[in-house]
Amino acid sequence: MAAAPAVVVLIDHRDPRWLRSASALLAAAHRLARDHGWDVHTAWVGHDHGHGHDHGPGGELGAAVQHVVDVEGADPHLASTVSAALEAVVAALDATGPARLVLLPSTFEGREVAARLAAATGAGVVVGASSVTVEEDDDGGSGHVVAQKSVLAGSWHTRCAVTSELAIVALDTGAAGSADGASLPQDTPSAAVAPVVHHHRAPRPAGAAVEVLSRSPRPAGDRPALAEADVVVVGGRGTGGDFSGVEDLADALGGAVGATRVATDEGWAPRALQVGQTGVTISPRLYVGAGVSGAVHHRGGMAASGTVVAINTDPDAPIFEHADIAVVADATTLLPALAEEVRARRSRETG
Amino acid sequence: MHVIALVKHVPDIQSARSFTASGLLARGGPDDTLNELDEDCLEAALRIVEAVPSTVADEDDDGSRADPGAAHPVGHRVDHRVTALTVGPPAAVGALRRALAMGATSAVHVCDEAIAGSDAIATARVIAAAVEHLHAEHPVDVVIAGMAALDGLTSLVPSAVSALLDWPQLTLADRVSVTSQAGRTTVRARRVTAHHVEELQAPAPVVVSVTDATFRPRSPDMRGLLAARRKPVTVLDLAALGLEPASVGRAGSATRVLEATPRPERSDAVRLTGGPGLAPELAAELAGHLAQRGFC
Numbered sequence: 001m002a003a004a005p006a007v008v009v010l011i012d013h014r015d016p017r018w019l020r021s022a023s024a025l026l027a028a029a030h031r032l033a034r035d036h037g038w039d040v041h042t043a044w045v046g047h048d049h050g051h052g053h054d055h056g057p058g059g060e061l062g063a064a065v066q067h068v069v070d071v072e073g074a075d076p077h078l079a080s081t082v083s084a085a086l087e088a089v090v091a092a093l094d095a096t097g098p099a100r101l102v103l104l105p106s107t108f109e110g111r112e113v114a115a116r117l118a119a120a121t122g123a124g125v126v127v128g129a130s131s132v133t134v135e136e137d138d139d140g141g142s143g144h145v146v147a148q149k150s151v152l153a154g155s156w157h158t159r160c161a162v163t164s165e166l167a168i169v170a171l172d173t174g175a176a177g178s179a180d181g182a183s184l185p186q187d188t189p190s191a192a193v194a195p196v197v198h199h200h201r202a203p204r205p206a207g208a209a210v211e212v213l214s215r216s217p218r219p220a221g222d223r224p225a226l227a228e229a230d231v232v233v234v235g236g237r238g239t240g241g242d243f244s245g246v247e248d249l250a251d252a253l254g255g256a257v258g259a260t261r262v263a264t265d266e267g268w269a270p271r272a273l274q275v276g277q278t279g280v281t282i283s284p285r286l287y288v289g290a291g292v293s294g295a296v297h298h299r300g301g302m303a304a305s306g307t308v309v310a311i312n313t314d315p316d317a318p319i320f321e322h323a324d325i326a327v328v329a330d331a332t333t334l335l336p337a338l339a340e341e342v343r344a345r346r347s348r349e350t351g
Numbered sequence: 352m353h354v355i356a357l358v359k360h361v362p363d364i365q366s367a368r369s370f371t372a373s374g375l376l377a378r379g380g381p382d383d384t385l386n387e388l389d390e391d392c393l394e395a396a397l398r399i400v401e402a403v404p405s406t407v408a409d410e411d412d413d414g415s416r417a418d419p420g421a422a423h424p425v426g427h428r429v430d431h432r433v434t435a436l437t438v439g440p441p442a443a444v445g446a447l448r449r450a451l452a453m454g455a456t457s458a459v460h461v462c463d464e465a466i467a468g469s470d471a472i473a474t475a476r477v478i479a480a481a482v483e484h485l486h487a488e489h490p491v492d493v494v495i496a497g498m499a500a501l502d503g504l505t506s507l508v509p510s511a512v513s514a515l516l517d518w519p520q521l522t523l524a525d526r527v528s529v530t531s532q533a534g535r536t537t538v539r540a541r542r543v544t545a546h547h548v549e550e551l552q553a554p555a556p557v558v559v560s561v562t563d564a565t566f567r568p569r570s571p572d573m574r575g576l577l578a579a580r581r582k583p584v585t586v587l588d589l590a591a592l593g594l595e596p597a598s599v600g601r602a603g604s605a606t607r608v609l610e611a612t613p614r615p616e617r618s619d620a621v622r623l624t625g626g627p628g629l630a631p632e633l634a635a636e637l638a639g640h641l642a643q644r645g646f647c
Binding site: 014015016077079080083107108109111112113114115116118119120122123124125126127128146150151152153154155156157158159160161162163164204205206207209210211212213214215216217218220227231252253271272277278280285286296297300307309315320321322323324325326327328329330333334336337338340341342345346 | 364365368369370374376388470471472475498499501502503504505506507508509510511513514515516517518519520521522523539543544545546547548549550551552553554562563564604605606607608609610611612613614616617619620621622623624625626629630631633634635637638640641642644646647
């Protein structure tokens with residue numbers, strides 16, 4: 001008997017906090033499983049951590065099958081390696097399933113994998129998607145994958161169909177997109193049940209030709225990861241370089257700290273915190289822009305946010321056109337007071 | 352040394368960008384321009400050829416830069432060239448003129464009506480075929496691209512081109528250096544991802560993409576602008592590349608925009624105004640709004 005169509009979720013081990021982004025992808029996959037009877041598979045690039053055989057990410061992800069792929073001799077962080085691993089899973093599933101959709105995080109690293117997989121398989125690829133659905137065909141066919149996304153710095157929305165049998169969709173893993181239930185389903189197979197299937201694959205020559213001379217982690221800090229945070233407080237030019245209020249409010253709200261291009265160029269915040277078209281794309285449930293003017297470069301990285309609060313002394317700042325709550329005020333004096341107020345309300349709640 | 356710089360002509364991001372009724376980005380407006388991030392790509396390409404033949408260690412962030420007014424600007428060297436390559440409608444030549452003004456040696460414009468409507472992967476197919484075509488004429492060491500085009504913002508093309516050519520990818524680099532020894536050219540890049548900083552190395556030919564963090568693109572001067580008018584732009588169609596029309600354009604794209612809608616204006620925004628010394632009152636009011644929405 002043919003197996004159900006498969007949605008393959010890449011668990012991107014290159015993100016030290018991969019569980020957070022995996023949760024958003026798995027939630028989307030489980031919605032397809034619920035609505036269309038597809039099976040959820042996970043893919044993990046196996047690598048020897050020095051503890052012997054890699055058993056994958058563990059069983060609490062609610063997948064029917066966990067695939068662990070060893071791309072022999074290849075560096076597990078290279079896009080070519082991760083893509084080769086997904087190719088192996090897709091090829092194995094096509095013998096039974098088939099594989100209909102590969103979901104990955106829409107980070108720059110995830111997009112690289114998506115591009116290589118698309119080039120290798122001929123599958124259509126959509127990146128930066130906020131959600132993914134399957135639309136039935138009029139002729140009773142097996143339907144096609146449709147992704148929704150925000151484009152042109154949030155000024156337009158598109159629905160984009162994938163016309164190939166296999167679709168590749170890179171999803172934004174921010175909290176706002178998962179508002180309709182990002183938690184994993186409770187009635188999925190438990191850890192002990194989901195079988196682990198091991199695959200072995202040779203790397204492509206071009207991937208094997210890349211030599212990794214060094215790799216060092218960038219400091220992550222203690223705050224939540226920007227891309228997946230529920231709340232992000234962003235500091236811009238209007239902070240004048242003083243990020244203490246931004247950090248204070250972020251901590252009061254349990255959120256992450258972000259920065260505009262100007263703020264990172266000025267050295268006020270590390271470049272890893274840059275939110276925008278060439279930085280991190282965020283879609284938190286709550287975005288607070290402090291002294292952020294809302295240049296199109298920045299909006300391109302935060303347009304899919306849920307509630308947008310903008311604080312700026314300039315009543316004509318472009319960000320106000322995109323704000324749910326527009327506050328014409330000096331962020332440097334307002335933020336500490338707001339942080340104090342938030343803490344007071346939270347302690348009243350719990351006290 | 353032959354570096355191909357991939358450039359794209361895109362709608363000005365400050366302009367009112369829109370989609371056509373058939374779900375394609377409206378192009379060809381008077382404000383269309385060279386994709387800003389391709390200036391970093393061109394800068395990186397020019398620095399690679401300017402550093403030849405000396406052996407290059409890590410470049411400084413403020414790395415030295417040839418005087419564009421020098422007697423032998425890089426663009427006029429015989430053996431070292433930067434070819435600017437674009438795929439697009441006739442107006443896309445504007446991006447090439449800008450690239451030539453910055454210092455590219457020559458330009459290639461792949462232009463064919465059948466290409467219209469290509470998605471990122473179909474576009475990569477055209478680029479890969481064009482690179483192979485140029486590689487046969489002048490062996491290519493490096494194909495270099497910006498980190499994204501500011502219209503589609505997919506960042507798919509560099510990796511797709513790398514996969515299609517089966518050339519190694521060294522992407523998201525903020526430093527690039529090339530060394531040649533005994534006829535072997537090696538490309539080294541510092542790659543900065545969200546979580547790691549990596550030093551990667553691969554034998555040429557390779558596909559590189561660069562971030563906008565460190566290259567600080569030069570501005571063309573009058574000499575460059577005038578020289579750009581005299582530099583050659585070669586136009587190639589699909590037949591010249593040996594591509595079938597059905598492999599590109601809408602027919603060759605496995606994605607299709609079903610619907611594109613402008614985002615509705617926000618009409619229900621709350622507006623609060625503070626004043627000197629009013630921070631506590633304003634903070635209380637704002638916190639109230641946040642509490643209403645469940646944030647505190």
